[in-house]
Amino acid sequence: MVSPCQxxxxxxxxxxxxxxxxPENPFFKAESDAAAAKAQSLGYETLVLVYNDDPVKxxxxxxxAIARKAAAIIADNAGADATIAAVKxxxxxxxxxxxxxxxxxxxxxxxxxxxxxxYQGATLGAQELIKLLGEKGDYVELIxxxxxxxxxxxxxxxxxxxGQYPDLKKVAAQSxxxxxxxxxxxxxxxxxxxxxxxxxxxxxxxxxxxxxxALKATGKGSVIVVGFDGSPDVAQSIKAGEIKxxxxxxxxxxxxxxxxxxxxxxxTGKADKPEKQSIDCVLINKDNVGKYTTFGLKx
Numbered sequence: 001m002v003s004p005c006q007x008x009x010x011x012x013x014x015x016x017x018x019x020x021x022x023p024e025n026p027f028f029k030a031e032s033d034a035a036a037a038k039a040q041s042l043g044y045e046t047l048v049l050v051y052n053d054d055p056v057k058x059x060x061x062x063x064x065a066i067a068r069k070a071a072a073i074i075a076d077n078a079g080a081d082a083t084i085a086a087v088k089x090x091x092x093x094x095x096x097x098x099x100x101x102x103x104x105x106x107x108x109x110x111x112x113x114x115x116x117x118x119y120q121g122a123t124l125g126a127q128e129l130i131k132l133l134g135e136k137g138d139y140v141e142l143i144x145x146x147x148x149x150x151x152x153x154x155x156x157x158x159x160x161x162x163g164q165y166p167d168l169k170k171v172a173a174q175s176x177x178x179x180x181x182x183x184x185x186x187x188x189x190x191x192x193x194x195x196x197x198x199x200x201x202x203x204x205x206x207x208x209x210x211x212x213x214a215l216k217a218t219g220k221g222s223v224i225v226v227g228f229d230g231s232p233d234v235a236q237s238i239k240a241g242e243i244k245x246x247x248x249x250x251x252x253x254x255x256x257x258x259x260x261x262x263x264x265x266x267x268t269g270k271a272d273k274p275e276k277q278s279i280d281c282v283l284i285n286k287d288n289v290g291k292y293t294t295f296g297l298k299x
Contacts, residue, residue, distance in 0.1 A: 013045040016262060017065035019075040021053050025178075025206060027229050027251060028076060030295045031100060034255035035074045042263050044071070053145070055082035062086040066093045072262035074255070076101040080149040084109060096265050098258040101251065103149055107275055111265055114258050114277045116249040118150050121281030122157025125226045128245045128283055129162070129201050132224045136167035137198030140190055142183055142211055143175040144203035151175075154203050154228060162201075171197060176207045183210030191218055199224040205231040205246055212243050230284055235292045238285065245285040251295045254279060 016039040023029040036046045047068065051058035055078040065073050066089065073090055077083035077099055084106045087097045096111040103113045129139065141158060144151030155173075162168055171194045176183040183202070187210070191197065200215070200223055202208035208227030215223045221242065227234050230248030237243040257277075264272050284292060291298045 013043060014071040014266065015068055016044045016046050016259065017061075017068065017070040017073045018046060018048045019058065019061050019065070019073060019077075020048070020050060021076060021078070022050055023048075026231050026233065027205070027249070027295070031076060031251045031255040034252045035100075035259050038256045038259040039074075039263075042259065044263075051078060053078060055079055058083065059086045062090055066090060066095060070095055071266045073097045074258050074262060075099055077104060079147050080105040082147070096262065098262045098265075100254045100258045101150070101249075103276070105149075110275065111271050112258065112261050112273060112275055112277060114254045114261075114279070115150075116251075116254065117278045117280045118153040119157040121228060121247040121249065122154040123161050124281060124283040125201060125228055125245065125247045126158045126161035128285060129199050129224065129226045130165060130168065132226075132244055133168065133199050135165050138169050138171045138194060138196055139199035139201065140187070140194070140197055140211075141170060141173040142186065142200065142202040142207045143173060144178045144207070146175050146177075148178075151178075151203050158201055176210065178204050178206055180206045180210035180213075183207035184214045185210075187211045187214035188218070191215065191220060195220075197223060200226070202227045205229040205234040208243055208246070209233055209237070212237065216242070230282075230292075230295050232292075232294055235284060235289055238289045241286075245283060248282045248284050248295065248297065250279050250281070253296075 018035045020028045020032045039046045049061040058078040083104050087109045099110045099113045172190045205227040212225045225243045227246040234246045
């Protein structure tokens with residue numbers, strides 16, 4: 001008699017590995033949760049691995065996924081250059097990678113790179129700041145991690161638009177490395193040097209929250225702050241009339257779509273979409289924040 005575990009149709013579930021920077025950031029938690037839920041709904045086992053913005057740790061996690069014979073890897077990666085070797089290593093082992101949120105500086109290595117249209121989103125945030133400032137005044141920019149492609153793209157989008165207004169003056173621009181704590185500290189120092197700033201534009205919501213906390217603590221809660229990501233905490237801040245706007249990245253859609261494409265690739269052995277894929281962002285402000293869901297908007 002053949003036991004159930006020996007029957008040919010009693011196959012073990014295939015594994016999808018999901019590699020993300022840190023679940024402490026609600027953006028990354030939302031993307032990993034969405035990817036895992038979608039993969040499980042399609043019948044896969046999932047393994048969520050966290051590298052905490054450490055490229056060496058990320059490389060080790062790719063090794064873990066390879067050792068576990070993952071059918072595919074979904075990754076929000078550690079850097080445009082730092083990740084290429086890890087993705088290639090997975091490819092050489094026969095494991096396709098589907099990158100979300102951040103691109104790498106190579107094509108033909110990952111099967112797909114799905115990102116928010118960061119430049120388009122940055123222009124939305126810049127337009128809102130321009131409108132709220134009445135096209136004039138001193139402002140500050142907080143930049144993300146300098147090794148992160150998205151940080152550079154967002155900063156370029158901000159500056160390409162804001163630089164067209166001669167009465168808007170950027171008095172300071174500093175990296176706070178996507179960190180709320182660093183943003184709080186940097187803005188405390190900046191407002192001592194430039195006490196008359198009227199606006200602040202941030203490369204992500206985590207830094208925007210730190211910046212606003214620093215401004216509020218020094219009696220400057222009226223400074224107009226615009227973020228980027230569409231996080232739940234900033235949505236609540238907008239509802240409270242504090243931070244004025246954020247740019248929503250469709251992270252749930254990106255994560256789910258990456259898994260759907262991975263599932264198709266696992267079943268057919270070929271990609272059904274181009275490698276580079278971009279989804280537009282949406283501005284969230286007081287006018288539409290009532291429709292906000294976790295990293296999304298109700299229709």
